[in-house]
Each structure stands twice: as structure tokens, then as C-alpha cells.
Amino acid sequence: xxxxxxxxxxxxxxxxxxxxxxxxxxxxxxxxxxxxxxxxxxxxxxxxxxxxxxxxxxxxxxxxxxxxxxxxxxxxxxxxxxxxxxxxxxxxxxxxxxxxxxxxxxxxxxxxxxxxxxxxxxxxxxxxxxxxxxxxxxxxxxxxxxxxxxxxxxxxxxxxxxxxxxxxxxxxxxxxxxxxxxxxxxxxxxxxxxxxxxxxxxxxxxxxxxxxxxxxxxxxxxxxxxxxxxxxxxxxxxxxxxxxxxxxxxxxxxxxxxxxxxxxxxxxxxxxxxxxxxxxxxxxxxxxxxxxxxxxxxxxxxxxxxxxxxxxxxxxxxxxxxxxxxxxxx
Amino acid sequence: xxxxxxxxxxxxxxxxxxxxxxxxxxxxxxxxxxxxxxxxxxxxxxxxxxxxxxxxxxxxxxxxxxxxxxxxxxxxxxxxxxxxxxxxxxxxxxxxxxxxxxxxxxxxxxxxxxxxxxxxxxxxxxxxxxxxxxxxxxxxxxxxxxxxxxxxxxxxxxxxxxxxxxxxxxxxxxxxxxxxxxxxxxxxxxxxxxxxxxxxxxxxxxxxxxxxxxxxxxxxxxxxxxxxxxxxxxxxxxxxxxxxxxxxxxxxxxxxxxxxxxxxxxxxxxxxxxxxxxxxxxxxxxxxxxxxxxxxxxxxxxxxxxxxxxxxxxxxxxxxxxxxxxxxxxxxxxxxxxxxxxxxxxxxxxxxxxxxxxxxxxxxxxxxxxxxxxxxxxxxxxxxxxxxxxxxxxxxxxxxxxxxxxxxxxxxxxxxxxxxxxxxxxxxxxxxxxxxxxxxxxxxxxxxxxxxxxxxxxxxxxxxxxxxxxxxxxxxxxxxxxxxxxxxxxxxxxx
Numbered sequence: 001x002x003x004x005x006x007x008x009x010x011x012x013x014x015x016x017x018x019x020x021x022x023x024x025x026x027x028x029x030x031x032x033x034x035x036x037x038x039x040x041x042x043x044x045x046x047x048x049x050x051x052x053x054x055x056x057x058x059x060x061x062x063x064x065x066x067x068x069x070x071x072x073x074x075x076x077x078x079x080x081x082x083x084x085x086x087x088x089x090x091x092x093x094x095x096x097x098x099x100x101x102x103x104x105x106x107x108x109x110x111x112x113x114x115x116x117x118x119x120x121x122x123x124x125x126x127x128x129x130x131x132x133x134x135x136x137x138x139x140x141x142x143x144x145x146x147x148x149x150x151x152x153x154x155x156x157x158x159x160x161x162x163x164x165x166x167x168x169x170x171x172x173x174x175x176x177x178x179x180x181x182x183x184x185x186x187x188x189x190x191x192x193x194x195x196x197x198x199x200x201x202x203x204x205x206x207x208x209x210x211x212x213x214x215x216x217x218x219x220x221x222x223x224x225x226x227x228x229x230x231x232x233x234x235x236x237x238x239x240x241x242x243x244x245x246x247x248x249x250x251x252x253x254x255x256x257x258x259x260x261x262x263x264x265x266x267x268x269x270x271x272x273x274x275x276x277x278x279x280x281x282x283x284x285x286x287x288x289x290x291x292x293x294x295x296x297x298x299x300x301x302x303x304x305x306x307x308x309x310x311x312x313x314x315x316x317x318x319x320x321x322x323x324x325x326x327x328x329x330x
Numbered sequence: 331x332x333x334x335x336x337x338x339x340x341x342x343x344x345x346x347x348x349x350x351x352x353x354x355x356x357x358x359x360x361x362x363x364x365x366x367x368x369x370x371x372x373x374x375x376x377x378x379x380x381x382x383x384x385x386x387x388x389x390x391x392x393x394x395x396x397x398x399x400x401x402x403x404x405x406x407x408x409x410x411x412x413x414x415x416x417x418x419x420x421x422x423x424x425x426x427x428x429x430x431x432x433x434x435x436x437x438x439x440x441x442x443x444x445x446x447x448x449x450x451x452x453x454x455x456x457x458x459x460x461x462x463x464x465x466x467x468x469x470x471x472x473x474x475x476x477x478x479x480x481x482x483x484x485x486x487x488x489x490x491x492x493x494x495x496x497x498x499x500x501x502x503x504x505x506x507x508x509x510x511x512x513x514x515x516x517x518x519x520x521x522x523x524x525x526x527x528x529x530x531x532x533x534x535x536x537x538x539x540x541x542x543x544x545x546x547x548x549x550x551x552x553x554x555x556x557x558x559x560x561x562x563x564x565x566x567x568x569x570x571x572x573x574x575x576x577x578x579x580x581x582x583x584x585x586x587x588x589x590x591x592x593x594x595x596x597x598x599x600x601x602x603x604x605x606x607x608x609x610x611x612x613x614x615x616x617x618x619x620x621x622x623x624x625x626x627x628x629x630x631x632x633x634x635x636x637x638x639x640x641x642x643x644x645x646x647x648x649x650x651x652x653x654x655x656x657x658x659x660x661x662x663x664x665x666x667x668x669x670x671x672x673x674x675x676x677x678x679x680x681x682x683x684x685x686x687x688x689x690x691x692x693x694x695x696x697x698x699x700x701x702x703x704x705x706x707x708x709x710x711x712x713x714x715x716x717x718x719x720x721x722x723x724x725x726x727x728x729x730x731x732x733x734x735x736x737x738x739x740x741x742x743x744x745x746x747x748x749x750x751x752x753x754x755x756x757x758x759x760x761x762x763x764x765x766x767x768x769x770x771x772x773x774x775x776x777x778x779x780x781x782x783x784x785x786x787x788x789x790x791x792x793x794x795x796x797x798x799x800x801x802x803x804x805x806x807x808x809x810x811x812x813x814x815x816x817x818x819x820x821x822x823x824x825x
Contacts, residue, residue, distance in 0.1 A: 198681045198688045205678050208667035215627065215656060215664055216679035216732070217647030275669040 036295030066234030074274025087239025092249025116232020120225030207274025381405030411484030575790025611798035668718030723754025
């Protein structure tokens, strides 16, 4: 437990909350990066390749930011994949109705946030466990997306939305695509909220022991509804990025995305029991998975091997973390 | 002949010695009652007998042969079964499935249902209740019937020693009567019965012999017919209040809490600044429910309540805002978020003032926590150490410090010293006393409402005490009018 004892940091930072309670996520990423650096060769670390990693990471990472919030609060949201699909459909519909790209994107995110609010109310009012509620809404939202799109992909007129994750022409000064900056900005925002606001500390308390939170007067139900809205809104932003990559509204996209997203949080040190999770860890987790995917494909390794490696890393990361925790707790 | 014998049994948890050299023997066909105050060591002793705990010292024999169970299952196989207050049946399974659970008769891994049915019907007949359907899911039965199934489960595997822990606490009069008949039946079959209960009249009725435990030792006992209820209570209580309890000068101020025919216990009392009101009673008498209803953690059924100037029921958040704070009896399950740091736990009810707008700056949170760590002498590596890593006494100080950090006027304390070491107890006593004392002129004294199962503590700290019995709170009387003996008589209904 020595790693958490960094006391003299900037404005009394919470290194544990911001940078991961253990170094495990960092070690994991360094390990896979070096592994593929050796396998693929030094050109694996070319700027262009790193940008590829960042672009690959962006969608999972954005949704995983929200998942971190809900997992910290002791919940889960299985509907994020479906919400991403719904968002792409809503954006395409709005663009086809001659709305501007900004309004279309905002409309998509708003639709997503609405789904999350419904999840939140179902969890808190019906007292049904989040796993079941969001399993249900995962199917419902997927169906709604298909219904809205008339069970097909929706072509949409081209706008700047399609350039969010596109590699920039040299000399534009942005360094990486705007979409990546958006993810970075959101990560900082979510990280600061979790670590440095009353709301964030309440979420940790709810996730760690909901009864304690109630005893201490934390508005548990309200905070949870907001958390589910945040997860879904961030899934909506992931949906905007997804739309940017596809440039069509596709109700069948992002099937199973929720599992990648949850995996990113878990690799990053989040606990499904609640009360633990960090933004930095989550981003590292999402990046680790992207590095494995890109490394495998550049090395020409088959897809199945990539899946075997990713799955093993998830289990290994969590097992290692538990081992460290047990040995660390005197 | 003695069915089982325990000799010199000792069991300690850390620094607390729960059972200290106890001898207990019960003959075949005998029912022996084990009585004592909460925390006297009854449960620990029986946990040793039933294999749930391993003793630090002492020996046991069963039918003359050495007996040393490693687990409850081990004990059950040897013939010792414990019937707990909370029934441990699988509610969705049928009566007969529950009876053979874990020991199903089978051939090549396939359960022989005919034999299962035969075993269950046979056991129910022996218990005198052949009318209970062996196919019925256990959850469809009444509590009394479920208890019967539990006893039947023990008999089905051939148990000879049955320990019944507070078996009547959730039973009606008629069901209690039937249980006593059942116990008589078991005695005739040659079983040895250990019967744990708080209700002294009941104990006298059902047991042949009574053994009284106090502070982990045998305080006395004898044939049930020879002991009168006051004699039993005297053995349970035993000793005098020592001077562990500081009592600075107190001056009664204005009324802070006023309840009238309130809530689940139809409680009526008024609590003032500079005063500690204690609530005595047995576990399960409804004391915790009353406190929780006051604090908005359980619905209020009836009556009036006023805290300060605020009339009527309120949510926990509102109670905190009104200047009331509560300490939960369940430290691990409710009082503290064990995974979070000392600082997070301590400041949780009041995270404002720790940063601009709605922010919480860790530096300020740590500083606030350090103040209390220092003042209460909490031994911890620092404000960010997870609370679950601290000792029980230090955890309790963190939970109490939350109320002090919030600076509440009314402290509602549920079992403030449960499960902590003597040194921490003494510190908490002097802290509680200082909160209501009039000596500190720049601080107004607080008001404290306190539930405790430990009578010396109530008598030592409180100004007035009321007794809760079977869900009803009696009148609050000055502490000078109470003795430990009288409190126990009131709590057990041995008036």
C-alpha cells in the first residue's frame, strides 16, 4: 500500500483517485506496449501509429468514462452499446431533416441522456438491480434504434461531424484530431468531478456502502439518477464519434461494446463491487485494449488470437489487483 | 450419563476474552438453560460447541469420546446441531429437501426420492407434526413450522445434542407452547437440549437446570425449580458500577428533542441540552427501530416528534441539517464505508466548507480529519487510510467524530461501545461525558440519546433511563431510581 502514500502533490491531489490506487494499469499498458514494440518493431511507436491507437481508443474510452462513474457508485450500465447505436440513428435523422451538425449531435446526446435518466428512475424507484434494468433497456433501446431507422442504415449528408476522428492535414496545429481532444477534455472533467466535488465524493460513498451514505444524508436516489444520465450522455458522445467514423446512422453498430467498456474500467482498477475506480486507470485500460488490437493486426496475428490475449489480460489484471490488495492490507 | 461435556473452554477475540474457562455438561434427556446478559459469552460458548469457532483452550467430550469439531458440518455429523434465531433454511426448497440438504441419500449420484420422503415423514411423525406436507416449499410455512423443519433437519442426521438459540423470540404464545411440548418429546427420546433465552419465566418453565454466564465465566446456577427469577437476575447482573464513568457537572438546558406517543414504540419523553437519556432493553426489543424512526431511516407510524424547532418526521439529510446526528449500531454494515479513507468517512455528512462552490479540496478535507484524529487520539496512518484497516475502537471513534465534525446538538447513539476494547471504551465514555458537561463555557452542552445493552454503561453515564420491552418504551426515570437488577427485571418482564 506504499504506492498511495504520495502526500505532497499538487493542491493536495488525490493521487489514489486520479492516478489509480495501484500502478497495475500503468504496468499493464507498458507491458503490452513493449511486447508489441518488440514484436512489430520500433515503427510501432511512430506518431502516426500512436494516433491510430488514440483514434481506436476514443469511442470505448468515452463510454468508459461514464462507466467509471456508475461503477464507482456501485452500479452498472449494460445499455451503452445500444445507446451508441441509437445516437448515430438520431444524428442521421436530424441531418436528413436539414438540421445543422451541431444541433444533430446535441440531439443525439440528449436522446442518449434521456435513456440514462429512464435507467436511473427504474433502478431507484422500482428497486430492480441495475444489471437487470440495463439488460432490459439494452434490448429496448436497440429495438427503438432499429425502429427509428426503419431497420436499415441511414445515409446522411456529409458535414464536419465526419471529420472528428479523421487524420489532420499537416500544419493544422491541432496535433491530433478534434475528437481526441474532446475525449481528453471530457476525461479531465469527469476525473475532476469524481475527485474534487461533493457529488463525486458522494458517488464513492454510495458505491462503498450505500447504507452509510443514507445515514449521512447523501441524496442517494437523486445522485444515482444523475449518474445514470451521465453514463448515457457520455455514451451519446461516444455515439457522435461512432457516427463520425461511419458517417451513417447504423442501428446495428456497437453490439457488445458495453463489455469492452466495462473491461476498460476493470483493467483500470475499477471494482464491480463499487467504491473504486479512476479515470486515468480507465483511459489506460481502454488504451491497453486498443494497443493489443492494433499490435495484433500489424503483426498479422489472427483475430482469434487477439481476442484470446485481450480476455486473458482482463482476468490477469483483476487477479493481480486482488493479490496486491490482499498482500497490501497487512 | 453426560451426553456432552465442555471443560475449561476459553475463547478470546483480540484483547477481548469472550469465554474464560467455562465448564458445561448436559445429560441425556436433560434440558439445560443458558442465560446471561448480552455479551456474557453465551453465543461464543455455543459457537464453540457447534464447531463454528475453535476454542483457544479447553476440551470437549461427546458421549464420553473426545469431541473436537472443525466446522458446523463436522459437529452435525458428530451429532451436535445448533438452531439459530435466524432460520437457516433454503426458502424455495421443499420441507423434505431442506431436511436432507447436504446429506441426500443417493445412488450413483441420483437422489433416491423415496428414501428422502420416508426420512422426512418419519421425522415429522416423531416431532408430532405429521400434518406438515413434505413437498411444500419452506417459504409457505409459518415461522413456527419452519423452526420445526429446522429441528427436524437436525434429527434427520441423527443429532443427539440440540442447541436452541432464542427460539421463542419470533413465536406467538401458542407456538411457544407447542415448542415446549416438542422439547419435552425430544427429552424423552434421550436428546440433550441447551436452551438459550432472555426470558426468565420461560427458562424456568422449560429447563431442568439453569446455568448463568457473566463476563465469560459461569456465575452460578442450579436446578430450575430451586432458583427464583430475582435470584437468576442477581446472578446475571452480579457486580457494582465501577468508576470507569466520569461524571462532570451537568446543567440541564432547553429541550432539544420532544417525542409524544411516537413511532414504533409509542415513546414519550423530552431530552434537554446537558443531559444523557439512556434506553435499556434486550436485543430485538425495538430500541434500534425507535432511533431509526427518529432519524428518518424507518417510517414513522404514529405520534409527534420535535427536534429543536422542527416539528414532524424528516429524512436523514434534514435531520443532519436540523443539528441531529446518528451513530449506527452496525459499524461495518452501515456506520462506515470501510473501503473509503478516514477523512472521507469523517466528513461525509458535511462536505461543504471544504472548498469553493461544491468542490471538496483534499487538502482541506485532510486538515479537518487531522483535527479529529488528534483530538480523539485515533490511531491511524493518516486521513486517507481506509477505515476498514483500523481496529474496532478506532473505527468507532471515526464514526463518532463524524457527529463532532458536523457539530450536531443532538447525538443519537446506538450501542456506542459495541465490540470495542476497554481502553477505547473509557475514552469514548469521557468524550460522551465532556459533550454534555457544563464546565466548558465557550461551548453549549449537547443532548445525547443513547441505546446500550450494557447496563453498567447506562447507569454510569446517563441522567435518566427508560426501558424498552417487546416494542414499548417505559417511562424515563432518573438514574438514581434504577439499579442494574431493576433494569434487568423490567427488560425481561420479571416484574
